[in-house]
Amino acid sequence: xxxxxKYRAGLSERLGYVAKRIVRRDARPxxxxxxxxxxEVLAIQGLVAGIRAALPSYRIxxxxxxxxxxxxxxxxxxxxxxxxxPIDLSICILPYLRALKxxxxxxxxxxxxxxxxxxxxxxxxxxxxxxxxISDRSLPRYRRFRGLLSHALEFIDVFLAQSEEDARxxxxxxxxxxxxxxxxxxxxxxxxxxxxxxxxRLRGILAREQATPVIVAGSTVEGEEELVVDAFRFLVLERxxxxxxxxAPRHKERFEDVAFRLEQSGVRHSRRxxxxxxxxxxxxxxxxxxxxxxxxVYALADVAFVGGSLVPRGGHNILEPAHWGVATIVGPHTENxxxxxxxxxxxxxxxxATKEEFGPALLSLVSNDEERRTLGERAREVVRQQAGVxxxxxAEMRARLGGAK
Numbered sequence: 001x002x003x004x005x006k007y008r009a010g011l012s013e014r015l016g017y018v019a020k021r022i023v024r025r026d027a028r029p030x031x032x033x034x035x036x037x038x039x040e041v042l043a044i045q046g047l048v049a050g051i052r053a054a055l056p057s058y059r060i061x062x063x064x065x066x067x068x069x070x071x072x073x074x075x076x077x078x079x080x081x082x083x084x085x086p087i088d089l090s091i092c093i094l095p096y097l098r099a100l101k102x103x104x105x106x107x108x109x110x111x112x113x114x115x116x117x118x119x120x121x122x123x124x125x126x127x128x129x130x131x132x133x134i135s136d137r138s139l140p141r142y143r144r145f146r147g148l149l150s151h152a153l154e155f156i157d158v159f160l161a162q163s164e165e166d167a168r169x170x171x172x173x174x175x176x177x178x179x180x181x182x183x184x185x186x187x188x189x190x191x192x193x194x195x196x197x198x199x200x201r202l203r204g205i206l207a208r209e210q211a212t213p214v215i216v217a218g219s220t221v222e223g224e225e226e227l228v229v230d231a232f233r234f235l236v237l238e239r240x241x242x243x244x245x246x247x248a249p250r251h252k253e254r255f256e257d258v259a260f261r262l263e264q265s266g267v268r269h270s271r272r273x274x275x276x277x278x279x280x281x282x283x284x285x286x287x288x289x290x291x292x293x294x295x296x297v298y299a300l301a302d303v304a305f306v307g308g309s310l311v312p313r314g315g316h317n318i319l320e321p322a323h324w325g326v327a328t329i330v331g332p333h334t335e336n337x338x339x340x341x342x343x344x345x346x347x348x349x350x351x352x353a354t355k356e357e358f359g360p361a362l363l364s365l366v367s368n369d370e371e372r373r374t375l376g377e378r379a380r381e382v383v384r385q386q387a388g389v390x391x392x393x394x395a396e397m398r399a400r401l402g403g404a405k
Contacts, residue, residue, distance in 0.1 A: 009067040010084035016092035018099045021080045028059040032102040034085055037069040040108040043131055043186045045076055046390045054394050088113040097123045104401055109133055117155040126400040130393050131186045132161045134169035136335045142173040150174025157400055160393055163339040184389035192323040196296045203300060211244045211282035213302035213366045218294045219250040219316040220307035225258050227310060231359035233267050236366055237283060244281045246297060248288035250307060255289040295320045303365045304328045310355055325380035327365050327372040329353055349378035
């Protein structure tokens with residue numbers, strides 16, 4: 001906090017100050033869900049709605065660690081039920097446990113804070129970890145401290161793992177075997193977003209200009225934009241002069257840098273933030289220098305590339321284009337979504353390409369209607385088949401509450 005300023009937002013709440021908006025007059029017992037950041041917040045959105053519907057006699061509150069996660073959570077669940085997760089010190093944790101008196105604490109993915117787990121359990125709450133996963137990067141560290149960690153894991157009543165592999169990893173770091181279950185990944189139940197205004201605007205321009213095919217490269221990171229733009233310019237435009245590339249960098253801090261690189265590349269381009277009635281998209285790149293629009297913009301794509309995967313960054317979520325039935329390419333570095341990618345690969349519902357293979361793979365998909373359509377339909381079917389994790393999770397949470405209603 002001091003050196004980087006990363007977690008200064010909400011500092012008083014992190015230090016144990018329980019805001020008045022949280023301590024409202026509500027006689028219902030509390031279920032406390034914790035989601036670290038935006039990805040976890042989006043993953044539990046359906047779970048929160050499902051618990052509220054299935055257990056109306058309970059109040060649901062949500063905590064986050066990051067500022068962006070807090071912002072998204074307040075927008076979806078309301079200011080009065082969302083707060084920053086306290087630092088893992090008893091002096092910061094206990095005020096929340098005393099004020100909220102939760103009957104059930106639900107942690108999303110892997111948040112093993114020893115003091116919090118001990119204090120929550122001591123307060124009388126049941127503790128559950130849902131959508132549990134152990135990443136390739138975290139596993140060696142957890143194993144190194146298995147002796148200490150296994151003691152903390154004793155305070156957790158049930159672990160609902162995303163996959164069999166995650167269940168095995170939980171056992172390897174000391175989770176009690178009888179408490180580890182496999183429920184699936186909540187992200188498969190995340191519904192596609194509502195259409196944002198820019199989508200209808202872009203759809204109108206694309207139709208007017210007969211601009212096709214549309215390629216959406218989302219969540220790209222440094223080292224990927226040049227590869228994508230070069231493949232678009234030298235391979236796609238040669239055969240499809242009306243094609244459009246929508247380029248969406250992962251981090252807003254890089255918007256200006258990517259715009260500068262586009263300027264130097266010589267390819268015709270425009271920026272979402274500077275669009276006007278005269279903007280021409282056909283045969284050009286559109287830099288999506290905005291936040292919160294990419295998931296909807298995928299609906300316009302004929303082919304999608306999901307970034308963070310051509311370079312070793314672990315990849316990003318391919319479910320957003322898959323929901324729309326879009327043929328999707330990823331690179332080989334998808335460790336952060338190991339199980340999801342594995343399911344798609346098993347069903348031949350995603351194209352995996354190295355840096356050298358990316359350009360030819362992109363050209364093949366934009367040039368072959370049948371191949372593109374089949375890949376997209378398989379992706380949509382995978383999402384449909386994997387749905388239902390939320391209801392299984394709710395059933396387990398109800399069981400922890402003794403069959404409450």
